[in-house]
Amino acid sequence: MEPTQIWHSETSGSGMPSTLWLHGWGYDNRAFARIAALFKGTGRHRLFDLPGFGKTPLLFEGASTKDYAEILIEQLGKDAGPHIFIGHSYGARIAVQLAARYPEHVKAIVLIGGAGLPRRRSLAFKAKAFFLKLLGRLARLSDQIFKTQYRSAYVSRFGSADYKDAGPLRATLVSAVTENLASQAKQVKCPALLLYGSADTDTPVEIGLRYEQLIPIARFVELKGYDHHDILTRGAYQCEALIKNFLKAIDND
């Protein structure tokens, strides 16, 4: 693996505990600006720009959440923690990977609208997805053989906004959305807090409930009326209260 550049991060506060914040896909460290500010006076907080976002350059094409976790630990070096990792959405996948692989560095994880487990889909949805995937492959095949332009038309018609915007991160995105962190979740040794908005359609409550079953020490809370994004802004105080409560409970144990 090539040596990587230092990930950009914004740090505030000092001392223990050390909290590291990992943002979601398409965001950068500013995603947590509001919520992290509420933790002023509670140790050190580092808000990262994940590779490919904000000021941190790309890792390498097709880097997976496992790679992200590995390199983050490498970067932390002597600053070995144990840290509290708070991840939103895609950042939560990295938090789960970290907790599963490097338990000695992880004190606790908080997943806010955390992704990483496949959603239960209806048969109709699966059939439609299968058909669309096939169509995409055919388009690519046709482009290769007959020099047509079907693939780009297919992407612009059926690709998600994240997929279209991903650019060089596309392979990483694809590996993330198809990954299943169920076995990693089972290996998590530290306590986990799972916060999910009831109106979240990207990572619905169902995912949080499954994480709760998989992670041995987990507390699941559904936040009424919040979605995948406004849980970080409108929901900042709810998250603050729940996270502080959770951390207090850990410290008392």
Add this chain to the structure above:
Amino acid sequence: MAIKKVIAVVFGGRSVEHDVSVLTGLQFLEALDPAIYEGLPVYVDPLGQWWTGDALAARSLYPLEPGNEKGLIQLTLDLATPAGSGPRFLTSQRGLIGEKRGEIAFDLIVPAIHGSNGEDGTLQGLLDFAGIPYAGCRTLGAAATMNKVFAKKVARADGINVLPELVLTRPEKGKFVDPEALKASLASAFGDISYPYIVKPCNLGSSVGVGKADNIDELVAALMTAFRLDNEALIEPFVANLSEYNVAVRRGEDGLVLTSAIERPLREADLLDFKNKYLAGGTPGGPKLESGSSEGMVSLNRELNPEELSKAQTDFIRSSAGQIFDLMSLAGSVRVDFLCNSKTGELWLNEVNTVPGSFAYFLWEAATDPLSFLALTTAIIEEGFALSAGRLGATDANTGGATLFARA
């Protein structure tokens, strides 16, 4: 786990500040500690009807159009709850077979209505009458601060620097403000101090209906605007080189009065008008309003803890704010606004807002000893419970020996 207390946050209202109140109310609900409280949104629409429902949480619902009440339940506040049972709302929903009646119990009301019919003591009086616990200022403080002239009189009597003023009442129907009589009144009220003047409605906050006048014609026009909103209007001399400073005040758990960070609202216009005050950085209904991070008073560009203030000025602001808070027996998170001539450095207490925009939480978060909005809502609620519980002693006629009728 203990049963959570149900906190009914009442917002909207029959007030020109309806829209700002919606933001303030929703923000308060979002900042409730989920471990101990359960929020109950209660929206008072401009017609005066009360509603509740989860749908109220979405900013996109507003303004609530008739026929758009799907998912909402209409409420009436039960004023005749017998002693011993808790406060409740009565509900009625239209079902398949006639009306279905029900009730929603709650523990405390948080008035988050700005301006008339909410911040002015009327709602507080109603709640006291019904024995319903509520947060924030009591009836007296809310009513006394809402009337700008009265508040200034109290402040002046206690030695707090305030501007001189002239109070005018709305002319009778069909009559206009008489410019000649007005000139005479101006001369007697202000002596040498001439134009420009500032005209304000007497009983409103939020800069609604405030106007500046450079001559008699503009003054008459500004008065007519103010009289559309209030039957009393206030004329004050315009402060040259104007800077405004606001500070929030509350009572700490130990009974001592605490002040927040001081803010200087930034503005380009000559006068801080309503749009400037609330909508800087976003259009109403625009996507920003959903973000929750930059809305209401928060979106107003402000300088927190401005460096230009001397120690003497800061002391004046903090001590006068604390003084007026005590004088008027205020409670909750109150914002006290000051005017300053930035050249001479002179400061005047301008007005007191007992239900300030966003409960001024951003001033508390920026205080020397920061208090998060979450902790602020808890403090306001617990203070409300304590104040309502301590309001009256025994109400039994026997207590004072004031019995006239034979009792068993």
